[in-house]
Amino acid sequence: MVVRDILDILEGEIICEGDLDQEIKTACGSDMMSDVLAFVKDQSVLLTGLVNPQVVRTAEMMDMACIVFVRGKVPDDSIISLAESRGITLMKTRFRMFTACGLLYSNGLSGGTKV
Amino acid sequence: MSNAIHLHYDVSGEDFTRAGEASGLVKKTLKKLGYNTDAIRRVAIAMYEAEINMVIHAEGGYCDVDIYPDRVEILLADHGPGIPDVDKAMQEGYSTAPDNVRTLGFGAGMGLPNIKKYTDDMRIETTLGVGTNVYLTVVVKA
Numbered sequence: 001m002v003v004r005d006i007l008d009i010l011e012g013e014i015i016c017e018g019d020l021d022q023e024i025k026t027a028c029g030s031d032m033m034s035d036v037l038a039f040v041k042d043q044s045v046l047l048t049g050l051v052n053p054q055v056v057r058t059a060e061m062m063d064m065a066c067i068v069f070v071r072g073k074v075p076d077d078s079i080i081s082l083a084e085s086r087g088i089t090l091m092k093t094r095f096r097m098f099t100a101c102g103l104l105y106s107n108g109l110s111g112g113t114k115v
Numbered sequence: 116m117s118n119a120i121h122l123h124y125d126v127s128g129e130d131f132t133r134a135g136e137a138s139g140l141v142k143k144t145l146k147k148l149g150y151n152t153d154a155i156r157r158v159a160i161a162m163y164e165a166e167i168n169m170v171i172h173a174e175g176g177y178c179d180v181d182i183y184p185d186r187v188e189i190l191l192a193d194h195g196p197g198i199p200d201v202d203k204a205m206q207e208g209y210s211t212a213p214d215n216v217r218t219l220g221f222g223a224g225m226g227l228p229n230i231k232k233y234t235d236d237m238r239i240e241t242t243l244g245v246g247t248n249v250y251l252t253v254v255v256k257a
Contacts, residue, residue, distance in 0.1 A: 031174070032217075034225035037160050050220045054167075058133035058220075061159040063152070068145065078132065 001027075001109055003066045006045055009107050010068060010093035010100055016080050018089035022065040026112025029070075030056050033058040033076050041112035047100050056082045056090075065089060070097045085097040120148075120182040126166055126191075128175025131219060137178050138163040141189075154255040158187050164226045165249055171216050172196065173247065189251040191246065197243040205231065206218040206226045209233075 002019040008011065022043070029047040030036050036046060045066045046059050051073050055057050059067050066089040069075065074092060083090045087092075093100055105111075123146065124137035142159040153229065154162030156175040169176045173195020181188040198204050204211075205227050231237050 009162060012191055012255035031220060032223045032225075034164065034223045034229060037164060037229050038225055041162070049218075053132045053134065054220055057139065057163065060139055061135070061156070062158060112253045 001107070003045070006066065006068065006104065006106075007091055009103050010095060011087075012091040012093040013091070014071075015075065015090050016083045016088070016090040018065060018083075018087045019090065022089075024065065024109065027101065027104050027109045028111070029097055035061065039112070044112060045109075046102075049073060049097055050108075051079065053079050053082050053094070055079070056086065056088060058093065059088055061087050064089070068093055068100065070100050073104060090112060118184070120144075122178075122180040122182070124178045124180075126169050126175045126177060128170055128173065131170055134170040135163050135166050135170070141180050145182065145187070149257055150187075154187070154253055155216070158253045159253055161230045161233040161253065162189055164230050165189075165251070167221055168249075169193050169195070170210050171221060176246075183257050185255055186252045187255065189197050189253075190250075191249045191251070192246065194246040197245060197247055198239065198241040199243060201239055201241060 001024050003022050015059045024045050025043040026041040027045045028036050031050045046064050047069050053105050069092040071091055072094045138159050145155045153199035176193030179190040190240040203209050209227045210222050210224035212229040216222035234251045235254040238250040
């Protein structure tokens, strides 16, 4: 799956465009950034309802290519410019966390860890 | 060792949104130097968590980073309140962070355990009312 597929599956809207052809192998859905940082996964997308710059910084440290804001949340300009400078794609989806994760999972994306 | 690259960053305790800036810069430097992805990520995550801790608990401090060919050593020093019970603080889920920090996505009691997980050596020197020094080493495998 590539970033563009996530956009389609979640009927999302791009807020900040990075590489839409970047391959995504795993996903992580959380509002707690330390939980995200606890499990390194490769080429991952982050789904979150949290809107602050630390979401982008967490994705940066984890080498994540894409962040999806659920429930249609929109980040402010400081968050967008931080993502732009890091080449991270930001998108929003109207779906809630559970549904958004379920849609990606049922389309073949895994959590990437065994537990 | 004389061939180390030394970096120094001050971490502001005033602005939570800027926490992680030093870790991001270290990550960028390591990338430029051609270190392997796994080592870079472990350094970045461990340092980021420690930086966040500094901002949440200690009103900031400073980081000294020494980059050697085979390892990265990081000192994070603050003049915060100190850690009363280090063993407890190392337990997953134990947190003394104020509630408002949780609304920012941290304070789940995973910071120190995460730092330990991603580093090859972690040492904490802390004195109540004086401050805390956290020493981290990440070994770089070729």
